Amino acid sequence: MSQTLHRLVYLSRNEMIGTTEEIAAEVQRILAVSRRRNFSAGITGALMFNAGCFAQVLEGRLAAVSDTFERIQRDPRHSDVSVLEFEPISARSFPDWSMAYVGQNDRSDAILSTLAGLGSIDAAALRASSVLENLEQIVRDEDALIAVG
Amino acid sequence: MSHGLLVDIEPSGAAGGASDAGKIGEASRHHDPLTGLPDRRWLHQALANCGAVPVALLLVDLDRFKAVNDTLGHPVGDQLLCKVVERMRSVIRTSDLIVRLGGDEFAILQHTDASIEGARAIATRLVDLVGRAYLIDGHLVNIGASVGIATREAGDPAGEGDGDQLLRRADLALYRAKAAGRGCYRLFSTDMEQEAQARRQLEMDMRRAVALRQFVLEYQPQFTLAGRRLRGFEALLRWNHPTHGRMEPNDFIPLAEETGLVVGIGDWVIRTACQTAAQWPAPMTVAVNVSPAQLAPGLVDRVATALSRSGLPANRLEIEITETALFGNPETVLAVLGRLKALGVRIAMDDFGTGCSSLGHLRSFPFDRIKIDRSFVMDMITNPSAAAIVRAVTMLGHTLGFETTAEGVEEFAHLAALAGIGCTDVQGFALGRPLAADSLTALLLENDCSEASA
Numbered sequence: 001m002s003q004t005l006h007r008l009v010y011l012s013r014n015e016m017i018g019t020t021e022e023i024a025a026e027v028q029r030i031l032a033v034s035r036r037r038n039f040s041a042g043i044t045g046a047l048m049f050n051a052g053c054f055a056q057v058l059e060g061r062l063a064a065v066s067d068t069f070e071r072i073q074r075d076p077r078h079s080d081v082s083v084l085e086f087e088p089i090s091a092r093s094f095p096d097w098s099m100a101y102v103g104q105n106d107r108s109d110a111i112l113s114t115l116a117g118l119g120s121i122d123a124a125a126l127r128a129s130s131v132l133e134n135l136e137q138i139v140r141d142e143d144a145l146i147a148v149g
Numbered sequence: 150m151s152h153g154l155l156v157d158i159e160p161s162g163a164a165g166g167a168s169d170a171g172k173i174g175e176a177s178r179h180h181d182p183l184t185g186l187p188d189r190r191w192l193h194q195a196l197a198n199c200g201a202v203p204v205a206l207l208l209v210d211l212d213r214f215k216a217v218n219d220t221l222g223h224p225v226g227d228q229l230l231c232k233v234v235e236r237m238r239s240v241i242r243t244s245d246l247i248v249r250l251g252g253d254e255f256a257i258l259q260h261t262d263a264s265i266e267g268a269r270a271i272a273t274r275l276v277d278l279v280g281r282a283y284l285i286d287g288h289l290v291n292i293g294a295s296v297g298i299a300t301r302e303a304g305d306p307a308g309e310g311d312g313d314q315l316l317r318r319a320d321l322a323l324y325r326a327k328a329a330g331r332g333c334y335r336l337f338s339t340d341m342e343q344e345a346q347a348r349r350q351l352e353m354d355m356r357r358a359v360a361l362r363q364f365v366l367e368y369q370p371q372f373t374l375a376g377r378r379l380r381g382f383e384a385l386l387r388w389n390h391p392t393h394g395r396m397e398p399n400d401f402i403p404l405a406e407e408t409g410l411v412v413g414i415g416d417w418v419i420r421t422a423c424q425t426a427a428q429w430p431a432p433m434t435v436a437v438n439v440s441p442a443q444l445a446p447g448l449v450d451r452v453a454t455a456l457s458r459s460g461l462p463a464n465r466l467e468i469e470i471t472e473t474a475l476f477g478n479p480e481t482v483l484a485v486l487g488r489l490k491a492l493g494v495r496i497a498m499d500d501f502g503t504g505c506s507s508l509g510h511l512r513s514f515p516f517d518r519i520k521i522d523r524s525f526v527m528d529m530i531t532n533p534s535a536a537a538i539v540r541a542v543t544m545l546g547h548t549l550g551f552e553t554t555a556e557g558v559e560e561f562a563h564l565a566a567l568a569g570i571g572c573t574d575v576q577g578f579a580l581g582r583p584l585a586a587d588s589l590t591a592l593l594l595e596n597d598c599s600e601a602s603a
Contacts, residue, residue: 006287066284070232073281074239076274081281086289 002063005092008134009085010069012054012078026077027103035098037117043068044092046100046135055077059092085132093136102138186233186249192256195246196312197258205268205300208319209275210236211253212293212331221288228285229292235279240274254321265300265336272296272334296334297323321345326411339452348404353400354390355410363389366421367588370581371436371554374568379593381434381467385420385583386414395425398438399480404476406442415443416451423459423466425586432594436467436497441474445481449488456492463493469520470496472504479513486514497554502538511549519546524575530562540570547571 016023027049038044043060056072058065073081092099164483167361179191187195196204209231218226230253237247237255244261257269257275279294301317322337324345329335358364368382388396415418426435439448456463468489474482486496497518498511502525511519521542528535546553555567558577567575584592 002287008284062287064355066287069284070235074236074278074284079277083282084287 003061005059006060006062006065006090007057007085007089008069008095009057009073010081010083012056012081014049014052014054014076014077015079015105020041024103026115027101029102030077037071038068038098041068044094044097044099046094046097046102048102048135048138050103055093057132058093065076085087087111091121093132095131101134136143154208169425171347179566181249184249185229186234186247186255188248189250192246192248192250192258192316195248195258195260195461196315199312200517201303202304203261203263203301203313205259205265206315207257207259207275207334208250208297208318208323209255209274209279210295210323210327211255211279212295212327213318214253214292215294218288221286221290223290225285225290229290229428232283232285232290233279237275240271242560245271256316263300265298265306269334270334272298276332276334282439284504290587293332295323295326295331297321297326298334299337305569315437317341332534332544351401351404352408352410355388355405355408355414358388358390359414362574363391364414364417365389365585366418366425367583368425368435369576369583369584371434371574371576372580373436374564374575379433380507380574380591381465382426382437383434383436383469384418386418388470402440409442409443412445415440416455419453420458423455426465427459427461429590430464432465434465434467434495434517435461436469438469439474440500441444441471441477443484444470444485446485449492450493452489453492456494464495467495467497467518469499472501472507472510473511475510478543483514484591488513488519498551500556501542508545511545511551514529516551518554518555518574520554520576521572526557526563526567526577527559529566530560536566537574539567543570543572544565546573 014023016026018026031047037126038060041060041064043064045057045059047057048055058068060068065066180187183187187301190562200523211557214226215227216227220425234247234249234255236255241247241257242259242261244259246258246260248256248258250256257271275296276294279292283290283292287498297319299322303314318337318341321341322335325335325341326333330592365387366384367387368384370379371381371383372378373380379423386398386402388401390396392401402411405414419439422437424436452468455461456466468486470486487516490496495517496514497520498524499520500518501519501521519542521539525535525538525542529539530536543553545551552573554574554576555563556576558564558575558579559580563577563579564575
């Protein structure tokens with residue numbers, strides 16, 4: 001079981017305080033560390049961030065997803081982690097990305113503010129599909145613009 | 150994490166002259182093999198060795214851990230405990246100590262630069278971090294943490310060297326955190342000690358209240374709605390406390406349930422209600438409230454004995470339970486209710502609409518009656534949604550073959566409204582307040598005459 005591919009999608013609230021530049025730099029540090037770790041653990045996925053929220057997709061072997069998730073849960077830079085989806089998958093949605101990053105733009109703002117406005121139960125009821133589909137779409141569209149992970 | 154920083158407060162047996170081998174032996178005897186944390190005895194010794202330095206003690210209780218163990222098994226529970234300890238370690242300072250006190254109980258001892266503010270900050274982080282979801286063996290697991298904090302100032306004359314008092318105080322604060330709904334922390338304050346003392350006193354008073362005949366039953370009339378005919382009474386418990394005066398169930402039943410005293414008191418209620426009702430000049434029913442803790446297999450024999458000793462026919466006794474009775478162990482409770490029903494006793498669902506009001510509960514047992522909670526009945530004239538709920542429950546009762554009693558009928562206007570929707574029975578101040586057993590016999594004789602002359 002620990003070898004099967006799983007995907008986990010969560011939404012959380014940003015707890016970082018600082019100027020836009022300081023927070024942007026901190027997010028870059030988070031990405032750099034996560035890409036390094038994910039690469040060696042065989043984790044792929046995407047992170048979406050705006051001033052209020054994180055949404056992240058993690059995919060990989062169950063044991064690696066569990067370890068990564070536990071590390072994320074212990075991170076004080078966010079809170080109120082709601083798991084929107086956690087299930088076995090047959091194929092990765094972000095096979096080429098250690099951690100694709102979608103920063104603040106109109107589309108990510110629209111998704112995150114919709115999700116943040118919902119209670120966690122409602123958000124889970126979306127079955128994470130909108131997060132996932134939107135992330136996939138944005139990453140595809142902006143492929144050229146995003147630094148390769 | 151090494152405990153090397155704690156050498157200064159290390160229990161004396163493990164420090165100083167003992168050989169290394171001796172130290173290891175000593176340490177492993179006081180350490181939990183699963184988490185590697187020191188245990189309760191170790192904490193006692195560490196507290197005793199703290200001397201006069203300021204100390205903060207946080208007691209941490211995991212909420213819903215037992216449910217995880219029961220549903221996912223002990224291997225998952227053990228992995229969960231290890232992850233909880235890792236998260237706790239990520240929250241504390243290197244000089245703080247974590248101790249495993251028992252299955253799902255931990256303590257954190259701060260003995261360096263301890264302060265109330267520091268302890269609060271750690272408690273806030275602990276409640277947050279431990280309460281975040283865990284991913285174990287492919288299961289998403291959610292638990293919570295409740296925390297009680299007690300601190301000891303430097304040179305505090307009340308507490309120096311007395312670890313027991315600090316533990317007791319942290320425990321009272323933890324009790325408060327749990328009572329406040331869990332998933333939070335509480336800081337000890339002296340009023341908690343006073344309240345605990347008052348609770349202990351009330352418990353002692355309650356232990357002898359049956360013997361001293363301080364409990365009495367009052368009987369509130371219940372009427373059929375169609376004929377406005379008196380059909381029976383609900384027995385209501387009152388405690389004539391020697392110093393607090395007259396107390397209602399809400400003032401003491403929660404403590405009786407917590408201490409288990411409710412079983413003995415409940416037996417007295419059943420015996421007394423049966424004896425009293427058996428002497429009524431008319432064959433009225435008597436309804437008795439039964440607490441979830443009473444619904445164990447032994448109840449059936451005690452009810453059967455109360456019926457046979459009093460001579461009350463079983464069909465004149467109605468046992469009222471609330472939905473919460475079905476939360477803990479529904480199989481046992483349903484079996485007990487089934488055996489009571491087999492005796493001929495009638496079973497009513499009390500306060501319907503206020504608990505989780507699961508329709509599954511109504512289907513799980515052939516109840517004889519649903520009692521619609523007073524909060525809906527009292528508002529039904531002014532609040533259309535309250536009226537809609539009363540109507541819906543009444544219809545449900547009608548369809549499922551239950552009688553329905555509207556409680557809290559305080560105005561005559563309610564009667565017309567209830568009659569319009571087919572409710573079968575009513576109870577409330579508009580129709581009759583609870584009466585002492587003596588005045589009730591007089592009422593029954595009078596009632597008998599009026600019916601005879603009608």
